[in-house]
Amino acid sequence: MIEIQNVSRRYGSVQALTNVSLKVEQGSVLGLLGQNGAGKTTLLNILTGYLAPTEGRVLIDGCDPLLEPAQAKRYLGYLPEHPPLYDEMTVREYLMFAAELKGVEKRAIRAHVDEVMELTGLTAMRSRMLGHLSKGYRQRAGMAQALCGDPDVLVLDEPTVGLDPMQITEIRGLIRTLGKGRTIVFSSHILSEVQQLCDHVVILDSGVIRLDAPLQSVGEKDEITLLVTIAAAESSIVSKLRQLDGVRRVTVQPTAHVDQTTALVTFYRQNEPERRLFGLLSNLGMPLLHLSRVEDTLEQVFMNAVSGGGKTR
Amino acid sequence: MNIIYKRDLLAYFRTPVGYVFMGVFLTLSGLIFYLYNLQNLSGDLLTFLSQLTLLVMLLCPLLTMRLICEERQKRTDQLILTSPVALGSVVTGKYLAAATVMLLTILLTNVYTLIIALCGRVYMGEWFVGYLGFSLQSLAFLALDLFVTCFAKNQMTGAIAAFGANFLLWMADLLADHLPVAWMSECLNFVSLYERYEPFRLGQLSYSGILFFVSFIACCLVAATRVMDARRFSEGGAA
Numbered sequence: 001m002i003e004i005q006n007v008s009r010r011y012g013s014v015q016a017l018t019n020v021s022l023k024v025e026q027g028s029v030l031g032l033l034g035q036n037g038a039g040k041t042t043l044l045n046i047l048t049g050y051l052a053p054t055e056g057r058v059l060i061d062g063c064d065p066l067l068e069p070a071q072a073k074r075y076l077g078y079l080p081e082h083p084p085l086y087d088e089m090t091v092r093e094y095l096m097f098a099a100e101l102k103g104v105e106k107r108a109i110r111a112h113v114d115e116v117m118e119l120t121g122l123t124a125m126r127s128r129m130l131g132h133l134s135k136g137y138r139q140r141a142g143m144a145q146a147l148c149g150d151p152d153v154l155v156l157d158e159p160t161v162g163l164d165p166m167q168i169t170e171i172r173g174l175i176r177t178l179g180k181g182r183t184i185v186f187s188s189h190i191l192s193e194v195q196q197l198c199d200h201v202v203i204l205d206s207g208v209i210r211l212d213a214p215l216q217s218v219g220e221k222d223e224i225t226l227l228v229t230i231a232a233a234e235s236s237i238v239s240k241l242r243q244l245d246g247v248r249r250v251t252v253q254p255t256a257h258v259d260q261t262t263a264l265v266t267f268y269r270q271n272e273p274e275r276r277l278f279g280l281l282s283n284l285g286m287p288l289l290h291l292s293r294v295e296d297t298l299e300q301v302f303m304n305a306v307s308g309g310g311k312t313r
Numbered sequence: 314m315n316i317i318y319k320r321d322l323l324a325y326f327r328t329p330v331g332y333v334f335m336g337v338f339l340t341l342s343g344l345i346f347y348l349y350n351l352q353n354l355s356g357d358l359l360t361f362l363s364q365l366t367l368l369v370m371l372l373c374p375l376l377t378m379r380l381i382c383e384e385r386q387k388r389t390d391q392l393i394l395t396s397p398v399a400l401g402s403v404v405t406g407k408y409l410a411a412a413t414v415m416l417l418t419i420l421l422t423n424v425y426t427l428i429i430a431l432c433g434r435v436y437m438g439e440w441f442v443g444y445l446g447f448s449l450q451s452l453a454f455l456a457l458d459l460f461v462t463c464f465a466k467n468q469m470t471g472a473i474a475a476f477g478a479n480f481l482l483w484m485a486d487l488l489a490d491h492l493p494v495a496w497m498s499e500c501l502n503f504v505s506l507y508e509r510y511e512p513f514r515l516g517q518l519s520y521s522g523i524l525f526f527v528s529f530i531a532c533c534l535v536a537a538t539r540v541m542d543a544r545r546f547s548e549g550g551a552a
Contacts, residue, residue, distance in 0.1 A: 084392035088327035
């Protein structure tokens with residue numbers, strides 16, 4: 001549905017994006033993560049045809065927004081970081097304007113706008129001036145204009161920034177609803193938000209893609225690490241753990257009790273680590289006080305990606 | 314184009330801009346009419362209209378400064394420029410909205426024509442040529458200002474730059490007299506809006522003048538479209 005091919009963008013001497021390539025499949029929700037200034041907004045602006053890339057190109061369903069703007073932009077709905085609202089218009093007037101702009105047939109505009117207002121919870125605000133709306137409703141109005149024309153692709157730039165917790169929950173619920181049947185690309189620097197809403201994650205750092213992977217596989221590695229606390233002295237257990245079949249390494253953690261050992265035991269993924277560990281300890285007659293799997297969270301992956309600098313695919 | 318035109322026209326009258334422009338223009342033109350026509354008991358409509366040129370030069374930037382600059386400042390251009398609407402239609406729609414306010418204001422100055430008609434005599438041919446020339450010249454200033462404001466990042470700098478450009482083109486013929494190179498003088502005389510308006514001021518229907526003003530407006534709109542398009546590639550982003 002969306003293909004970004006070797007896109008680079010410079011602002012004078014500042015390199016905002018470097019050789020960014022990614023594909024977004026139809027119907028998927030892609031979360032674009034990155035710190036402030038990572039290049040998220042620039043990438044989204046290029047994707048929507050608002051900015052031109054210095055190098056590379058973007059294809060939306062095979063159409064380049066710069067070469068075939070009318071065709072490519074017909075598929076798009078864009079909510080920029082600051083909703084593009086005309087304060088002197090009412091909600092209804094604004095959405096009718098947006099719908100006409102997006103090419104909705106004249107006779108269908110009223111019904112379409114009513115539907116969009118219903119979906120975004122703006123019906124009660126239809127006659128209010130946009131300039132008089134609260135931040136949450138302004139965001140909804142921005143979302144509503146992005147939905148005008150029923151676009152296949154929704155591009156949302158930090159849709160929950162600056163909202164209170166209640167409004168954030170509402171907007172997230174709305175994105176979840178809209179995600180059914182649509183391709184959504186949205187940027188955020190809130191990791192939990194991406195975790196809740198996306199099925200694919202891209203981490204951008206200093207204009208370079210550091211991670212491009214399905215959310216399910218984030219943190220997936222070829223090894224499993226267990227955090228264990230065993231009621232035994234370090235000298236009596238560590239060597240036995242290292243000799244256990246399938247163990248890659250054992251890292252002893254500091255503990256206050258001399259008769260207990262806390263360690264990170266890393267197994268190769270194909271082995272059944274808990275079963276092997278229980279077997280060993282029951283043979284040795286050493287009680288197990290704590291056992292948990294150490295999984296890589298998106299937060300850890302993000303921190304590794306932005307500090308490590310290596311590209312992961 | 315139609316949708317952009319309707320929105321921008323609505324915006325002029327939903328904000329004070331349209332009213333301020335019309336109010337100031339009509340008040341000052343009334344003052345000029347009183348001082349020149351009423352005090353001197355003159356029914357000379359053509360000279361009265363030519364004196365309004367200064368008002369057009371001063372006030373045109375008020376109409377155009379918001380068209381592109383305000384959209385850029387408030388980031389509402391992101392809606393328009395990411396919609397399936399041709400950039401040329403956006404520029405033309407915006408220009409036509411400003412042109413409508415300008416022509417409406419010019420139309421209202423016919424109150425003075427009515428006063429002259431009540432106290433003396435108005436020659437219809439003179440009236441037609443005078444208003445045609447004045448309207449075309451005003452629309453040319455409007456197109457020039459729209460083009461100039463495409464380069465500005467905020468409304469104030471856009472308005473000042475447009476005001477400067479108006480004066481430059483109005484006085485181009487004066488500058489031409491002092492240039493030592495003949496072809497440069499000819500060029501400046503060619504683009505001088507004063508020179509082009511002169512036949513209309515004298516009551517002559519100038520077809521070359523009409524052609525010039527129409528071409529000038531078209532060139533400014535095409536250039537404004539190109540500038541906006543080029544901004545996608547330039548530093549700081551699109552319009």
